Amino acid sequence: MALAASLLVGIAPTHAADGVRLLYRVHVGGIAVLDASADVAVAPGRYTVTVQAATDGLIGRFAAWRTQSTVAGALAGTSATPESFRASSLWRGEPRSVRIDYGPGGVLSAVADPPADGVERDPVPADLQRGTLDPLSAVVATMLGVRSDGTCGRSLPVFDGRHRYDLSFVPFGGRTLERTRYSVFAGDTLHCRASYRSIAGQWKNRSSGWFRPSADDAERPPVDVFIAPVREGVPPVPVRVEMDSPFGSVVAHLVEVAGLPSPPAADGGGP
Template sequence: MARHGAEKAKGGWLGKAAALCCAFLAAPAALLAESEEGSALLQSGLFDTDRAAITAVDLSYEVYGGGFHVLSLATQAIVTPRRYEIVSRLETRGIADTLFNGQMDSQAHGLMTPAGPELLTYAQDYAGYFGERSVDIARTADGSYEVTAEPPDGIHADGSLPAHTLRGTIDPLTASVFTAINDTDAPCAQVVPVFDGRRVFRLRFRPDGEEILQPESENAYAGPALRCKVTYEAVAGFSRDWYIDQAKDPLKPFTIWLASFESADKKEGAPDRFNVPVRLLIETRYLNGVAHLSRAIIDGEERIALNASAQP
């Protein structure tokens, strides 16, 4: 019975919060320039340092639920005019670590195209209280995806998806930094189709004004931000129980605040500015979840430092 209750929690606000965090967050923590992963990305041959304008984005987020510190997210991204590479780690903290401890590692790489990011490969591995879960996605020569998932739920339980359902989708990790790496003048007016290896959903952004954010904690961004409302729209791979749960407790649109950070890289082809998610609010029947950008390093320049509030 206790385990069944835990699984219900997983499918309830915890599951929703995790899905939304993946879709919002992933811009990076202080790992990229100094980490082995970051060095490996630069030395892998995927990025031509002599001819390409390389931008390194490194952000950290802290997530709170009901006033308690529950998650930390660290992600590193390297972007050139032609390619991108992203790695992230999401870990439980505080009371969540005691009750539902877990860690999720993700990585994605793809191409930058005039239409936006195009996924080539994506991998996600979770280990913790709910067991072990993994997803691997690879784009094939004909533009479709090869997918393996353990356990085989979602589309793998219901049958394969038609090709047109997956067309134009990106993975959750790429989606989480979509506003930063996608060249658009209207980051709060777009629709992002996402395939997580099990399910397809859309993130529909709409503008909701501008705001001067005040820091809600010691390590949080303060300054001007665009406010977006984002609606999570199920497309395929969702269970009947999920739709029943949504009928009883519909997922409210969540709120994302984006701040514009100027790029320090003046090479040809490098973006002038990045629209970085600095705050996220998720509202549910049970509690509210808030994520804060606590550290930002862009091209080696610290824009928000730990234990300090700063403006870009």
């Protein structure tokens, strides 16, 4: 689910103060269980992304989960270079957080709370953290590639503060999405399949559910992402995301596209 949530992000135009808010509803086995939003703002050479998600309805009562991730960084061509990444979540009352600050030469400083203790996960060695991207920046870089050459094929090294993996996107051609009552989008899309190869920091033992343990995560299903333009002047964004889970198919539908709210005007001190 975390991988699917991180894929709910696009990249907005490269003018000052441009941005877009994407709202998604996630269904599992045909039942709406999760609401997610992605706020993306881009200024010349800069980007910020905030993704939020929370369980909803009956599922939210019995399996309350919410998360927020934010990244800020620099853009150059089809490269996204993060400078700071923050993530927090609450699962059944248990808070978890990650802070990553990026320095020159791909060196970074990461603090996870609670930290990897060798029981749930082994810590990721510093040499495997170096030169990685956070999950949101990896998706931004992929969207920049789609805008540049119309394809999504690439593999990127990712470290989310606890887990080191390679995130790969493979183009699967085009697909036309029919109009339904679940989504605001209908039309032609670019179909990309996202998967990852675990490098370090895997769960050692996890009960059945979203995170079934596997020595090399070979059982973890790929994620199908359908990308298309949704607004004039805005490059393509994910309009639908699909994956399998132990509880049935997971489908994220784009339900709203809007501009970001304007920040409050500065107080000039006048009357």
